[in-house]
Amino acid sequence: GNSVTQMEGPVTLSEEAFLTINCTYTATGYPSLFWYVQYPGEGLQLLLKATKADDKGSNKGFEATYRKETTSFHLEKGSVQVSDSAVYFCALMKTSYDKVIFGPGTSLSVIP
Amino acid sequence: KAGVTQTPRYLIKTRGQQVTLSCSPISGHRSVSWYQQTPGQGLQFLFEYFSETQRNKGNFPGRFSGRQFSNSRSEMNVSTLELGDSALYLCASSLDRRETQYFGPGTRLLVL
Numbered sequence: 015g016n017s018v019t020q021m022e023g024p025v026t027l028s029e030e031a032f033l034t035i036n037c038t039y040t041a042t043g044y045p046s047l048f049w050y051v052q053y054p055g056e057g058l059q060l061l062l063k064a065t066k067a068d069d070k071g072s073n074k075g076f077e078a079t080y081r082k083e084t085t086s087f088h089l090e091k092g093s094v095q096v097s098d099s100a101v102y103f104c105a106l107m108k109t110s111y112d113k114v115i116f117g118p119g120t121s122l123s124v125i126p
Numbered sequence: 127k128a129g130v131t132q133t134p135r136y137l138i139k140t141r142g143q144q145v146t147l148s149c150s151p152i153s154g155h156r157s158v159s160w161y162q163q164t165p166g167q168g169l170q171f172l173f174e175y176f177s178e179t180q181r182n183k184g185n186f187p188g189r190f191s192g193r194q195f196s197n198s199r200s201e202m203n204v205s206t207l208e209l210g211d212s213a214l215y216l217c218a219s220s221l222d223r224r225e226t227q228y229f230g231p232g233t234r235l236l237v238l
Contacts, residue, residue, distance in 0.1 A: 050229075055231075056231055056232075057130070057216055057218075057229035057230050057231045057232050058169075058216065058218075058229040059229065060226050060227065060228075063226070103169065112182070113159075113171040113174065113182050113184065114159070114171065114227065115171075116161075116168060116169040117168075118168045119168060119169075
């Protein structure tokens with residue numbers, strides 16, 4: 015079945031460090047891919063998305079490229095801030111009639 | 127525009143009781159989805175409603191049910207509560223399935 019795998023956390027980085035959170039998926043065809051972020055005590059917010067191969071989603075300095083050949087959608091940011099501390103979820107939606115499938119989430123802590 | 131609202135925000139119940147959670151979507155959004163979030167299982171899809179009809183359902187027992195009203199507001203009900211039902215219940219709304227989902231802050235349910 016369809017699934018999403020994320021790197022295990024927690025991840026701890028110093029401010030201004032480079033961030034990569036790996037995400038790979040299993041699904042046939044061309045699912046839509048998403049990154050959501052959950053700040054402490056809040057619901058999820060859509061961070062970025064990509065709907066076809068080679069698309070690059072970007073928002074607030076975060077980027078992710080839809081790689082069909084490696085079935086990956088890794089999240090990157092060049093310089094993290096303390097305010098980026100949150101849990102990040104990779105997700106996919108196979109078709110418009112399917113549910114959204116979330117990965118287990120990766121907790122990120124950025125220390126000053 | 128007001129975001130997705132969920133009530134109540136916190137709830138404590140005992141085993142065997144039932145509970146009803148409410149979700150008010152963003153104005154104009156017709157699709158409402160419900161998710162259960164736990165540390166062990168992560169985010170799991172419960173069901174999705176569109177124009178008062180359930181369009182998709184996750185793998186949860188029949189104790190979990192929901193409905194949607196003509197104004198798109200949605201409720202979910204859990205009967206005969208079990209300890210394992212303790213979780214954060216998130217509601218998300220969107221214009222339609224393929225559109226971006228906007229999440230509410232969640233209802234945290236504790237079953238004693």
